[in-house]
Amino acid sequence: MKIAVMGTGGMGGYYGGYLAAAGCDVTFIARGEHLTAIQKNGLSLKGDNGDIHINPTPATDDPGSIGPVDVVLFCVKLYDVETAAELIQPLIKKDTIVISFLNGIDGPERLAKIIGKQHVIGGAAYASAVIEAPGIVRYKGTKGHFKIGYLDGRANQGLKEFQNLYSGTPIECEISDDILATLWDKFILLATNSGLSCICRQPVGIIYNDPDLLELAMTMMREVKSLAISQNIEIDDDIIEKSVAWSKSAPIDLYASMYHDLRKGRPLELAGMSGFVATLGEQLKIATPCHKTVFTCLKPYINGSKGIAK
Secondary structure: OEEEEEOOOHHHHHHHHHHHHOOOEEEEEOOHHHHHHHHHHOEEEEEOOOOEEEOOOOEEOOHHHOOOOOEEEEOOOHHHHHHHHHHOHHHOOOOOEEEEOOOOOOHHHHHHHHHOHHHEEEEEEOOOEEEEEOOEEEEOOOOOOEEEEEOOOOOOHHHHHHHHOOOOOOOOEEEOOOHHHHHHHHHHHHHHHHHHHHHHOOOHHHHOOOHHHHHHHHHHHHHHHHHHHHOOOOOOOOHHHHHHHHHHOOOOOOOOHHHHHHHOOOOOOHHHOHHHHHHHHHHHOOOOHHHHHHHHHHHHHOOOOOOOOO
């Protein structure tokens, strides 16, 4: 299979890097100093499962130079979805699948409006990875598994070949029969932890072991869960308990990814996290006061504020 990684940040570098190390035909799409370093020195992954170095690493900032591929790992920020979706058009042929490794919950639908729903595979990633330095991705030991499924609900048999590509890696690719429910299960955790990590400037492990912050986190999760239930989405009945248990057991220095952007003064995916929860709550007439407060407090940083956030 010919694979392209659109957005070689933490997640794209991590999931695509292991495929490249396993001998798959992978081309990375990146930009700036990160791209220059990859082209010159290759791509390095560093973390708890061991370090790997892929050199040479095919990389470009021009998707059109790659030609049609079988799979696109779509790993951009939520605020770049539409722009990036237009850029990957030359990569797409009739049977190309585009796996949406996006944060938030509305990204896959936004992507589908541009490239067609028949191409879009929902992806729920359970990993933590960031660019440590140009050409170097640092990941945490959270097993790195992810779940995928056709966004339009069709049978997932066609995804078996892609799933098997990870069989020789530390990463587990699981196929979900209800990817929409899977994405909402993850969003309950993600929207809450993104907001709290940024508001508190603390890692997940500390937040969930403080009784007052734990109570707040569970309230925020219930707000998101109520939105899913109101739309008849069949989420896990025990998702809040499972999310709390996972967060309590997280590495002590594990932050939600949005915190790293806040700390570095970069734009935030806030509109797709607590902002989305607050907006959808208003549309569905369901109160989401905690997420609305988080969104309001972080809104001054939404477009980036380099040198301000600490």
